[in-house]
Amino acid sequence: MFSTTPVVYAVGDEYQIIFYVRRQAYAKIRIGGREFDDCVCGVMRSAKGMRKISVPRTLLEGCGEYTLVIQNILTRAAYGTKIIKTTEKKFIFRPVIIGETVRAFMTGDSHGDIESAVKSAETFGKFDFLIVNGDIPNKCDKVCNFETAHNIAAKLTGGRIPVVFAKGNHENRGAAAELMFDYIPLKNGKTYYAFRLGSIWGLVLDCGEDKEDNHPEYGSSVRFHAFRQEQTEFIRKVIADAENEYNAPGVEHRIVVSHIPFIRDMNKLFTIEEETYSEWAKLLFEIKPEAIFSAHMHTYEIMRDGAKHARFPAPCPTVVGTERRDDYLGGAGITFEKDGITVQFTTSKGETVLSEKI
Template identity: 25%
Template sequence: MKKQTAEHGRRAFLKSSLAFGAVSMVAPVTSVAAVSEIEDEFKVIAGPCLQTSFNNAISVLWVTNKNAASWVEYGLSPNNLDKKAYGKSEFGLKPIGTINVVQLNNLQPGANYYYRVVSKEIKEFQPYKLTYGTVLNADVQSFINTDTNKAEVNFVMLNDIHDRPQSIPTLLDLDKGTKHDFVFFNGDIFDYQTNEPQIIDHFLQPCTNAFAKNIPFVYVRGNHETRGKYCRELPQYFASVGYDAFTLGPVRFVILDTGEDKEDTHPVYAGIVDFDEYRREQAALLKKEIESRAFKKAKFRVVMMHIPPRFSGEAHGPLHCTEVFEPLLNRGKVDLVLSGHTHRYKIHQPGEGPNQYPLVIGGGPKEGARTLTKVRITPNELTLKLIKDDGTEVGSYSIKK
């Protein structure tokens, strides 16, 4: 594929613009003061939603419309939330603000936990006097702390949503009824980063409504999440957005952030990015990972990365991914690589090229091209199905150990 053709294909769909703040009134307003009072009401505007890298810990995220002191109350009974957790303290100071990420640690494997988020509005902050306002106690929710020693792992992958939030529940409904350990978002959930309302309306709240109050998600950036004036603020809404590695059941998972698909010197970046070095840093982490005991002893090894390490055109980013990651994927005898980016769903078998690993690329983002990738892994077998948005199976892969 020629670079120009690949670039044109990926951008042909990006003609719809983001629209925020254009709200039509469905009923007449009789009082400006009444509207102001509603707008000023202290409230949760996103979440709560769960994120995790497992290992008996889970993070709870929620966003308020005003600065607050916040925490999570949780326990093993809905009537006895006897534990309390706060966001990470920095230099002895507990966090305050509107974005809250609180990690619950030392959870019991396999236990059913109940939790609620609590936020106390900060009305005034003077040097020697802090005045609180409304206290919000959200509804009690629940989650199962996944036992990392469990025998079977089930998860689904979504990718390349591109600011089409309705695709999240639509695709998840294709596997309705299956109990997932997590939902994986493999990049390009947005076209580019504009502001907080976009992140809330196009991702956090659709996830909360669909599943994330009770089932965690795992997330990695795509190349489109590296773009836009708000891209540097994106990480504060996530427990993790970059490189990660964790064990769940018979699987060692490795997540790579593949960065941008353009060269660092491209004019659109005006000299303020360094993705080549970023990818080399992750390659060093991957090299260390494949030599680790956790990686070597795992029955299955799964790598998740937005830009495929092969079969994704001749742009600089994909070629650099091939250069820095593929030798390590081959050396580590990876059992499965999951990607997106190309908008064309495809299962590439080991040996189609120099790749000695199977590569599954999800589709998207247009209706008729979207896919849900379903993965089930037991100690003896990994099975994968690609399901198109009309419910038809368009590909499958399995390996036995």
């Protein structure tokens, strides 16, 4: 019945649980006696494919388990649809705990290579949450391309620990890109949001594509300039609500997750959005994150303020942590401790390339 394991994405004050049903079925999540149905304006979804159910963060963290209920149905009928079989499966959930050393792994730039993404994480060993940082499929010309991120996350987390998702630029490419919003985690319909995992507060930003909107490669299919400006307002709102966001009780670490390292200088064609990205960098001085975690460059780099490729002054280093070569993919192991963050770059070949405190 469960062709993929659920994946528990952290988004704002919710977890959004994404899973797959192989045939026509209703679905719900049960937590501590409460049920959360997969429905739209009161109508239960029943089509086979990917599903997404949101549940309150504190409820799932408090209960430490959830049950996925799948009710197979005979043909969906206008009158008299029948449930033919109900299957339930319980999952233990381990939230990130305040006050403990926390280990996370960031994967990205897999471009469809699920096996290498999983192996690079296994090199790091056990961790408490996963960051899936974009360009997970190479393109999205079919809805099933969005399954790639969930498949990697399901293999690495088993539905037992949280996952943070940031959209890359390759998720924007192809005929199914406009349908992504049913298949990835979102807050208020957007791919940018804040999240909270134990003592860690995070901000996910979405730069969209890596070139100007009018680049011929896109064929007028994108409008990311306005989307980035929208995020400037979002960051300002986060700062205005600091007491409930990054200054909330128990927050000990603040991070930013963005597929594209917007602080970094790029080659000419890719050096875009000067005004907006410099404003984001300025606003981050208010938030004072410890690091910006990025991918996109297919390399490893810890770019500190004033470094050769640093385009704007920034309050923290940018960690680009997804080296990709013909024979391996790397990711970043991140250890949060009271006195700071340590980053290790690990590869699908079982190597640890670097370990550095930032």
